[in-house]
Amino acid sequence: MAVREPDHQVFPKDGKRFTEEERQALVKKARPIFLERVAYYAPLMKVSPGRITVRTQKTRWGSCTERGNLNFNALLLLAPPEVLDSVVVHELCHLKYMNHSKYFYFELKRFYPEYKAAQAWLKENGRRLISMLPKEVLRRKRRRFFFFR
Ligand SMILES: [Zn+2]
Numbered sequence: 001m002a003v004r005e006p007d008h009q010v011f012p013k014d015g016k017r018f019t020e021e022e023r024q025a026l027v028k029k030a031r032p033i034f035l036e037r038v039a040y041y042a043p044l045m046k047v048s049p050g051r052i053t054v055r056t057q058k059t060r061w062g063s064c065t066e067r068g069n070l071n072f073n074a075l076l077l078l079a080p081p082e083v084l085d086s087v088v089v090h091e092l093c094h095l096k097y098m099n100h101s102k103y104f105y106f107e108l109k110r111f112y113p114e115y116k117a118a119q120a121w122l123k124e125n126g127r128r129l130i131s132m133l134p135k136e137v138l139r140r141k142r143r144r145f146f147f148f149r
Contacts, residue, residue: 030074064094086118
């Protein structure tokens with residue numbers, strides 16, 4: 001996988017944790033990027049997603065509801081762009097298959113052949129990204145941040 005550098009402007013200033021303001025700025029910055037990537041892939045894949053939600057999450061990079069609404073983790077902005085794209089394509093594939101069957105993976109491989117490299121990157125670095133969230137966010141249980149616009 002050709003890995004471009006992630007956008008370092010959005011990294012926490014001290015190289016450790018985001019302040020709450022920085023976390024919110026990250027979500028704001030991430031939203032149009034996810035919308036753009038979804039708008040790029042959805043017609044290629046012939047799928048029509050519902051509402052797109054971007055927030056910071058501790059345990060998920062993306063998810064897809066039964067109604068076809070997609071959620072993405074803003075922390076993916078700190079990953080190489082290819083990793084962000086692979087998560088977008090993964091969730092869009094769920095609009096066709098709401099499972100991780102072989103058919104799902106055929107589809108994922110078709111539109112994002114290097115998905116395994118992206119998965120490996122997240123496995124190796126994901127925890128580090130999540131640890132950049134403000135302490136209060138990490139402590140908070142089950143409370144979510146919605147940024148509808
Ligand atoms: Zn999945």
